[in-house]
Amino acid sequence: MEAQALVPLLLTLAVPVLVLLAISQLLDSRTRQQRSRRPLQTTPLKNVVINDPAVVRRMLIDHADAFSNRPKAAFPENFGGTHSINSVPYGPTWRALRGNLIAGIFHPTRLGVLAPLQREAVEGLVAGLSSSITGRRCSAEAVVVRDHLHAAVFMLVARMCLGDEVGERDVHTLEREVGSFILTFVKDSALAGSMSARLLHWRRWRRYSGMFSRLSKLILPIIAARQRRSQHGNGGIRCYVDSLLDLRVPNNDADVGTAAATTTGSKRPLTDREMVRLVFEFLGANTVSVVSCVEWTLAHLVIRPEVQEKLHHEITSGSHGDLISEDRLRSLPYLRATILESLRLHPPVSVILRNVDAHDLAAFGGRAPPAPANDGGTQRVCLVVINVGKVSRNRSMWTDPDEFRPERFLAGGEAEGVGPVAGPKEIRMLPFGAGRRYCPGVEVAMIHVGYFLAALVRDFEWALPVDGHSIDLTEKHSFFMVMKTPLRARVTPRHHAC
Numbered sequence: 038m039e040a041q042a043l044v045p046l047l048l049t050l051a052v053p054v055l056v057l058l059a060i061s062q063l064l065d066s067r068t069r070q071q072r073s074r075r076p077l078q079t080t081p082l083k084n085v086v087i088n089d090p091a092v093v094r095r096m097l098i099d100h101a102d103a104f105s106n107r108p109k110a111a112f113p114e115n116f117g118g119t120h121s122i123n124s125v126p127y128g129p130t131w132r133a134l135r136g137n138l139i140a141g142i143f144h145p146t147r148l149g150v151l152a153p154l155q156r157e158a159v160e161g162l163v164a165g166l167s168s169s170i171t172g173r174r175c176s177a178e179a180v181v182v183r184d185h186l187h188a189a190v191f192m193l194v195a196r197m198c199l200g201d202e203v204g205e206r207d208v209h210t211l212e213r214e215v216g217s218f219i220l221t222f223v224k225d226s227a228l229a230g231s232m233s234a235r236l237l238h239w240r241r242w243r244r245y246s247g248m249f250s251r252l253s254k255l256i257l258p259i260i261a262a263r264q265r266r267s268q269h270g271n272g273g274i275r276c277y278v279d280s281l282l283d284l285r286v287p288n289n290d291a292d293v294g295t296a297a298a299t300t301t302g303s304k305r306p307l308t309d310r311e312m313v314r315l316v317f318e319f320l321g322a323n324t325v326s327v328v329s330c331v332e333w334t335l336a337h338l339v340i341r342p343e344v345q346e347k348l349h350h351e352i353t354s355g356s357h358g359d360l361i362s363e364d365r366l367r368s369l370p371y372l373r374a375t376i377l378e379s380l381r382l383h384p385p386v387s388v389i390l391r392n393v394d395a396h397d398l399a400a401f402g403g404r405a406p407p408a409p410a411n412d413g414g415t416q417r418v419c420l421v422v423i424n425v426g427k428v429s430r431n432r433s434m435w436t437d438p439d440e441f442r443p444e445r446f447l448a449g450g451e452a453e454g455v456g457p458v459a460g461p462k463e464i465r466m467l468p469f470g471a472g473r474r475y476c477p478g479v480e481v482a483m484i485h486v487g488y489f490l491a492a493l494v495r496d497f498e499w500a501l502p503v504d505g506h507s508i509d510l511t512e513k514h515s516f517f518m519v520m521k522t523p524l525r526a527r528v529t530p531r532h533h534a535c
């Protein structure tokens with residue numbers, strides 16, 4: 038095309054872009070002005086970053102009342118317009134939602150019911166990995182394990198959530214939607230804060246904004262089918278959706294988070310939007326965290342073959358090749374120590390956030406950011422950021438904190454008795470949080486990581502790829518802290534000579 042002919046074309050393209058940018062700048066500056074006119078209560082002040090384990094304990098345990106709320110997530114506004122357990126303020130609705138998850142689904146007496154689903158997921162993973170290795174010359178080629186793991190864990194979690202009859206096609210579509218949101222949204226979360234960023238990247242923003250309605254279209258018919266089956270008495274294993282259908286939450290939203298709220302007030306069923314949001318939370322919280330923990334642990338087992346052999350020995354001795362049961366998992370101290378050491382070094386949730394009243398922060402001895410001149414004594418909100426990884430690598434609490442050394446969690450080791458949930462007296466690590474909002478999925482997460490890891494170590498040997506690639510332990514922070522470069526390892530079946 039001639040240069041002269043390009044000019045009108047470029048002008049045609051450039052003018053709308055410039056107009057859009059001008060409008061967005063105007064909207065941004067108006068939003069900023071409006072923000073500055075708003076009362077201070079709603080404006081978060083500076084972040085306060087905490088790395089000291091003793092301060093974390095005082096905040097989350099001793100001053101739990103003040104440290105029980107998280108900031109609002111930077112989701113698109115139309116992301117259901119409703120709360121999940123994670124985002125709902127401390128109060129009766131939070132108690133109802135969290136109590137339902139813990140008592141209705143994750144209660145220790147119920148976990149045994151999930152065993153068939155867990156066994157099928159683990160067998161599916163081993164079969165899938167074996168068939169991807171078959172045909173490769175003596176498994177000289179390296180395998181990327183993350184996708185296999187993600188598919189197996191997601192299938193398990195989807196069946197726990199939506200019922201064991203949920204269709205494979207629906208599960209794969211959900212896996213794609215939820216997975217892509219979790220892995221990309223945080224990277225793009227700046228989009229949530231600025232109108233101009235949203236306009237410039239409108240395609241991506243439209244994709245995020247449209248996600249809730251896409252999820253609803255997928256999830257609501259599954260819930261309706263599940264409800265029909267349960268009504269006819271053939272619901273199979275009770276799933277999370279069954280418990281949500283039976284759940285009643287406080288009727289009056291004004292109750293949420295208020296100290297005066299009573300749990301005896303009128304109750305209502307969940308709306309469709311609330312159900313979709315809670316299902317999304319269940320699928321999201323349950324999957325990448327577990328996958329990430331198994332992947333980090335395998336990476337260390339590749340780097341440290343002697344730890345791998347010790348673990349293999351513990352898993353196989355006396356088992357006669359039986360399937361691993363929950364009871365057996367509990368009797369494998371080295372497996373537990375290995376998982377804890379992995380969580381200490383690579384907590385999948387790397388920061389814990391709390392929204393805190395500045396006066397409360399000052400009252401318990403924390404340093405509140407300086408008050409602006411026009412404060413007038415109004416309530417101000419600080420964002421407290423607890424750096425989970427820094428707490429569990431604290432030099433005053435751990436010997437050689439950057440070393441992968443599972444033995445420290447065994448009897449006689451420096452961390453004997455330290456578990457996944459931080460105790461009330463001392464916090465040395467907090468991969469599942471602490472205080473009122475600690476992770477309600479901790480038990481099931483430890484069991485799932487144990488199941489998958491034990492099967493992968495029992496049935497395969499994990500080694501460095503022969504092409505000279507080493508293992509890259511660089512971290513990548515999205516919703517979860519994952520390996521930046523997915524683990525590639527030489528995987529050899531233990532029972533087949535090649």
Ligand code: HEM
Nearest residue numbers: 122123322323326327386468469470471474475476478482
């Ligand atoms: C290795 C796996 C997992 C890790 C490392 C993990 C970690 C965490 C952490 C650090 C928190 C924040 C705690 C706090 O603020 O004090 C949290 C909260 C939460 N987790 Fe997990 N989690 C895992 C698995 C799960 C599973 C399997 C579920 C099941 C649905 C789950 C559901 C939740 C929920 C609902 C919350 C919010 C709790 C509340 O606000 O009351 N997580 N998790």
